[in-house]
Amino acid sequence: MSGKTPTIVSIGAAVQDVFLSHSDEFVPVCANPHECFLKLELGAKADVNKIDFSTGGGATNASVTFARQGLNALFMGTVGHDPAGEAVLQDLDKEGVDTRHISYSDKYNTGYSMLLLAPNGERTILTYRGASTHYDAKNFDVSEVNADWLYVSSLAGSMDALSTIFHQAKKADIKVFFNPGKDELKQASKLKGLLDDVEVLSVNKEEAMKIVEGDSLEELVRHLLHYVPVAIVSDGPNGVMASDGETIVRAGMYQDVKVIDRTGAGDAFGSGFLSQWAQGKSLKDAIVFASANSTSVVTKIGAKPGILHAGVKLHEMPLTETKF
Numbered sequence: 246m247s248g249k250t251p252t253i254v255s256i257g258a259a260v261q262d263v264f265l266s267h268s269d270e271f272v273p274v275c276a277n278p279h280e281c282f283l284k285l286e287l288g289a290k291a292d293v294n295k296i297d298f299s300t301g302g303g304a305t306n307a308s309v310t311f312a313r314q315g316l317n318a319l320f321m322g323t324v325g326h327d328p329a330g331e332a333v334l335q336d337l338d339k340e341g342v343d344t345r346h347i348s349y350s351d352k353y354n355t356g357y358s359m360l361l362l363a364p365n366g367e368r369t370i371l372t373y374r375g376a377s378t379h380y381d382a383k384n385f386d387v388s389e390v391n392a393d394w395l396y397v398s399s400l401a402g403s404m405d406a407l408s409t410i411f412h413q414a415k416k417a418d419i420k421v422f423f424n425p426g427k428d429e430l431k432q433a434s435k436l437k438g439l440l441d442d443v444e445v446l447s448v449n450k451e452e453a454m455k456i457v458e459g460d461s462l463e464e465l466v467r468h469l470l471h472y473v474p475v476a477i478v479s480d481g482p483n484g485v486m487a488s489d490g491e492t493i494v495r496a497g498m499y500q501d502v503k504v505i506d507r508t509g510a511g512d513a514f515g516s517g518f519l520s521q522w523a524q525g526k527s528l529k530d531a532i533v534f535a536s537a538n539s540t541s542v543v544t545k546i547g548a549k550p551g552i553l554h555a556g557v558k559l560h561e562m563p564l565t566e567t568k569f
């Protein structure tokens with residue numbers, strides 16, 4: 246891959262995210278520290294003092310990381326004929342993401358989320374998934390594009406579509422990065438069957454435990470390596486572990502920041518990793534960038550505003566690398 250700018254196709258959800266915040270009505274009412282609620286009285290009108298329009302969906306967020314890092318970024322996904330779909334397209338166009346392979350649903354509206362942000366950074370999300378849950382493999386012909394990598398986030402549990410897409414990718418010599426969602430993880434045995442065609446698997450700790458046995462990040466990573474050449478298991482602010490079968494990288498928190506909105510942390514992490522790995526950077530360097538990208542994203546409202554641009558200066562982070 247040396248010398249050539251990698252082309253990465255991102256496949257998955259596209260959603261308009263609308264954030265409502267700065268409301269007295271969003272102050273959590275807690276039964277105990279682990280059980281808090283927003284109290285919205287039926288029939289009442291609640292005033293909200295701030296609104297932010299953003300777009301999301303794992304694959305659109307990832308394609309923006311790739312574009313900001315100077316890679317050739319393509320997005321393949323399905324939207325409806327509506328203002329939310331236009332908002333998604335506008336955001337991607339503005340970032341220089343190639344949207345020529347997008348598909349339109351005649352039946353469903355574009356995915357749309359209303360996020361109610363509490364003053365402590367926690368949020369309650371109301372989501373209409375719409376066009377982002379009805380995937381048809383024929384809209385994702387990856388053999389049409391001359392790509393090096395596929396970045397695949399959740400396809401809402403459409404295992405058959407995933408299997409078709411992964412096979413096509415393999416045939417076309419395109420490597421697959423996979424960050425499955427909850428609907429794929431519910432079908433663990435089918436999911437394991439898909440991993441034959443996956444090069445890099447990135448999951449959080451809870452998700453890893455649904456695929457393999459293990460309690461610690463290290464056990465989970467080692468067990469995932471029975472299925473894929475590169476495995477990454479993240480654990481929120483507690484850090485991350487990754488291995489390519491040669492070395493094993495354990496990293497802590499990149500920076501202790503004030504979390505404003507954690508939407509898109511996982512996407513920024515996975516896409517941050519691949520943006521470097523696809524360029525031939527080391528496992529360690531890819532993990533540092535992934536951590537910096539996701540840490541930046543949680544300091545801003547929305548999944549895209551915090552995504553890092555090329556040339557940003559990174560600092561050291563707690564990290565060790567040992568032989569596998």
Ligand SMILES: Nc1ncnc2c1ncn2[C@@H]1O[C@H](COP(=O)(O)OP(=O)(O)OP(=O)(O)O)[C@@H](O)[C@H]1O
Nearest residue numbers: 449479480481482485509510511512514536539540
């Ligand atoms: N509170 C935090 N402070 C700093 N960094 C964070 C925080 N939460 C997450 N991150 C960063 O984001 C990365 C991914 O977070 P996490 O392990 O929670 O992924 P995830 O559960 O897949 O997220 P998502 O819910 O977005 O899919 C972490 O490895 C870390 O670098």
Ligand SMILES: [Mg+2]
Nearest residue numbers: 424449511512
């Ligand atoms: Mg995730």
